[in-house]
Amino acid sequence: MTSGRRGLQPRKQPRQARAELTQQRILAAAAHVFAEYGHAAGTTNRIAERARISIGSLYQYYPNKDAILVELLTRHLDAGMSAMTRGHDDEAPDSLEEVIRRYVRLTIENHRDDPQLLRVMIEQAPRSHELLEKVSQYHQALIVFARELIENHPEARVADGEVAARLVVSTVELVVHQLIAAPDPLDPARLENELVTMLTRYLTGEPCSGPQQS
Numbered sequence: 001m002t003s004g005r006r007g008l009q010p011r012k013q014p015r016q017a018r019a020e021l022t023q024q025r026i027l028a029a030a031a032h033v034f035a036e037y038g039h040a041a042g043t044t045n046r047i048a049e050r051a052r053i054s055i056g057s058l059y060q061y062y063p064n065k066d067a068i069l070v071e072l073l074t075r076h077l078d079a080g081m082s083a084m085t086r087g088h089d090d091e092a093p094d095s096l097e098e099v100i101r102r103y104v105r106l107t108i109e110n111h112r113d114d115p116q117l118l119r120v121m122i123e124q125a126p127r128s129h130e131l132l133e134k135v136s137q138y139h140q141a142l143i144v145f146a147r148e149l150i151e152n153h154p155e156a157r158v159a160d161g162e163v164a165a166r167l168v169v170s171t172v173e174l175v176v177h178q179l180i181a182a183p184d185p186l187d188p189a190r191l192e193n194e195l196v197t198m199l200t201r202y203l204t205g206e207p208c209s210g211p212q213q214s
Helices: 016-043 044-051 055-061 065-089 098-109 115-124 127-153 161-180 187-204
Strands: none
Touching: 016 044, 016 055, 016 065, 016 115, 044 055, 044 065, 065 098, 065 115, 065 127, 098 115, 098 127, 098 161, 098 187, 115 161, 127 161
């Protein structure tokens, strides 16, 4: 889904504490409304009612519900990047398995707050150029981190570090999103253990010699 840039931009950036609180009320209300009703039925009237403000007040901050949804997704991505940056700055564990576990655990934690809202944000949020660029930057940063780890860690034994990094990042992001936001989500601890086992065995196993010649 795509939309024009102007229709997805907030109308008003809060400069005072009261305005910032109003914006937070709108976003919190929208998170509940989208999670409960989905994108189509998650109207601005419902959001305003949930936030206990007038619809006119809501429109002072956001031109439509899509702009609110994009704001929620942007903040979700920013939170994920901040968590990864903090984890990367911390002293890294020696074991490759523990490094992978830290990454998987952070990803799961960033998806657990409201799985249904996350599904709406990722699958139904309109895609502006700025949002697509932010998503791309987020994934590229994760791939760079994964590639540096794979190419420098003594336990990693894959033949192609770049491809392996892309596989690891895509697997974690897609699997966690699908299985945490599913109608019958997996237990986070069990998902973490199995996903870490799968990726660790892939990264530390003997690489194949290549395609067999017929």
